Amino acid sequence: MSQPVNIICIKWGQKYGSDYVNRLRAMVSRHLSLPHRFVCFTDDPTGIDENLGIEVQAIPKIGFADFDNFEPWSKGHGWLKVTSFADPLSDLTGPTIFLDLDIVIVDSIDCFFEPEGEFRVIKEWDKSDATGNTSVYRFEAGAHSDLIELLKTQKDKVLREVRNEQEFVTLNLHRQGKLDYWPKGWCVSFKRHCMPKGIMQWFKTASIPDGAKIVIFHGKPHPDDAIIGRSGKWYRHVKPVPWIAENWK
Structure with a gap:
């Protein structure tokens, strides 16, 4: 690729601190050999280390008051x-991968820029329909702004039909014939694929499945929880996971 590719993330509110952004940037630096820009869109840049090569920008204004004013x-x-999906998305052009903050990259992610497709995403593990998990998705910067227009003009209808952003985005793109999934096994769920099953959670430590590139943490535990063996749920036991500490830095 002649032009740099883009890695973007978004941080808002207090759920994740700036340390999550800094760690994500460090992981990308180790695991992406392609020339790239790393941009964090945020409502609070405090603590984000631009010396790591992070471009800090405000969350895009999209002309939708609910979003522009950060309604609850x-x-x-x-x-x-x-x-x-703002068009334009700041000054970004070309292939762009969005990464959630609560992921752990464990292998090269160069391959995520190789498969063709207008929108690549994780196949949601817990749904039998076309829903994707938007912890990791790729698109062309400036594409799919029609989704913003749809949300602006049909907010009430949209919110009746879907539970969350990933259902809204991926089901609409599926209807348009623009949705493709990452190869199975590239993105894995910590809870679904890394954790031992049942009672073995008390005796075995979570492991990285063969071929995994990115480990997704959805719900509890978060990466910092799993490092020390804090599950966040009474019914789930997590032994401390050294490989998270080795990679999430």
Whole structure:
């Protein structure tokens, strides 16, 4: 690729601190050999280390008052990620990968720029329909702004039909014939694929499945929880996971 590719993330509110952004940038630096820009869109740049090569920009204004004014509903269930489809998306052009903050990269991610497709995403593990998990998705910067227009003009209808941002984005792109998934096994769920099953959680440590590139942490535990063996749920036991500490830095 002649022009740099883009890695973007979004941080808002207090759920994740700036340390998550800094760690994500460090992981990308180790695991992406392609020339690239790393941009964090945020409502609070405090603590984000631009010396690491992070470009800090404000969350894009999209002409939708609920989002531009950060109405409470827009900050839940991932909805502000829809601003990544602004056209233009700042001055970004070309292939762009969005990464959630609560992931752990464990192998090269160069391959995520190789498969063709207008929108690549994780196949949601817990759904039998076309829903994708938007912890990791790729698109062309400036594409899919029609999703923003749809949300602007049909907010009430949209919110009746879907539970969250990833259902809204991926089901609409599926209807348009623009949705493709990452090869199975590239992106894995910590809870579904790394954790031992049942009672073995008390005796065995979580492991990285063969071929995994990115480990997704959805719900509890977060990466910092799993490092020390804190599950966040009474019914789940997590032994401390050294490989997270080795990679999440």
